[in-house]
Amino acid sequence: MNRTQKVITENFNTYKVEQIDKYIENGGFQGLKNALEKGKDFIIDELNISGLRGRGGAAYPTGKKWNGGRQTHADVKYVLCNADEGEPATFKDRELLVKDPYKVLEGLAISGYTFGAKEGFIYIREEYEFLHDKIRKAIKLAEENGYLGKNILGTGFDFSIKVFSGAGAYVCGEGSALIESMEGKAGRPRMKPPRIGVAGYMGKPTQSNNVETLAIVATVLKMGAVNYAKYGTEKSIGTKMISLCGNVKKPGTYEIPFGMSLREIIYDIGGGIVGDKDIKFLQLGGVSGPLMPKKYIDTKYTYEDLEAEGFGIGSGAILVADETKSVIKFLESVSYFFFHESCGKCTPCREGKRQMKKLLDKMSKGTATTKDLKNIEKISRIMTDASFCGLGQTAATAMLTAIKYFSPELCSSIDEIKAL
């Protein structure tokens, strides 16, 4: 049974960006209205009931983050929508911005109101350049209709939004690196503390939220948290946008209730594997996520079930690889990605990736030894433990899980060579 939902995605394919009136007819901006009418305590309460956790990958409870944020005092504060969706295998934020841009803007306005910011930015990756003008147009129309700009809905709340284009750097998905780039610098992560919530853009408190998170905020405040919380499981409340891709018949963005099994997702929603082959492994949460061998596909897609087995939801990406795919080749593509994207600031990440690439080259050429495998494992652990930011800390996740689950495959190519 296909159990996809239409909660966050309720407005998909119902309007074009020019048709803000249709968005309004569908109940658009009702979340913002409720938020402004009932106030900040109400917003925080609703978010807490909704169980919403940041959908960019960190999964931090949004109600808690927002409640902390509103207590930071400063003359000027900013909010950001992080649309720098750079995690390979992830494209659900793109779909949200394409198919329901107003909902994201509405969520950003609610975040601005709660945080105490008059100005917000939506940082869209360069690769989504085709979206930039569309979002600018949506901002303009929302202003003309009184949902952005001065004295929104007659409540005295002023809030404006600007679009900022990324320039092609995965590491800018990290909040402080993103802000560095907004200030005209190379996007290298900053030393913490201070966190960006305390000193971010132009040194002012800045709160950043993922696109999906903001869309859910608008949804929850419109429909009521209690209604939203009817979806999902006890600990993983609500619905989730997933990016299903790889060797599945029907790749795409889907909204599902938490609690479906991966098998249901892949077969009932994704239509199964191309050529009706078998599954070899999945990679959940994008290129920084672990490889999951087929034996786990009956695991439920919830934070708690996945974490119990050492996996995670991450960005919501579900990549499926069929039985014919080579783990070594896959790891090479992972390693190439991180090699390309490392910002070079800290040694474990910069040098670790260089070493990892060298060893992988050996593996694929078949000249690697078991000693090399031990070496890769050691380097991977150092990268994970000692890198400065999330990029380096997760760059070796795929490798470590490949060693855990697929060492016969990695080793057999080693041992065959030794037997020659």
Place this chain on the structure above:
Amino acid sequence: MTADIFDVNKILKKYEYKDSSLIPILQEVQKLNEEKYISEEMAKYIAAEMKISKTRIYEVITFFSALNDKPKGKYFIQLCNSTVCEITDKDLIENALVSELGIQVGETSQDKMFTLEYTPCFGACDVSPAMRVNKVVYGNLTESKIKSIVSKLRGDTHE
């Protein structure tokens, strides 16, 4: 300089010569250049106008993959080599491109018509394998699609 200084000045003025706007400035200046890059001469000019060091400009250009310090062909083809495209047969597409274009990945053709490079995932994994040509996404690629795309770009009328 290929780009008209008049247009460059307009961009600088629009951003009030603020160094915090360096990235949008460079992106817009690069767009003026048919060869899709920022020449050294241009980098020097911008540095002088904005009263910042040339090093700062180069740090930014070389850091971000969407900013180029080397010229690209008329059609800049960026083939995704990240994970999803990798397992949906990007290799076949790469071979087709290499044989149709007569250049290797990383090269520009002699007539400067084509540049072929790898690029990390640009979020078109649902239509993988995918590439971008002058930033326009082409997805669900097959060998025969590559043939027809390349011949169209070449301006061949026979299909």
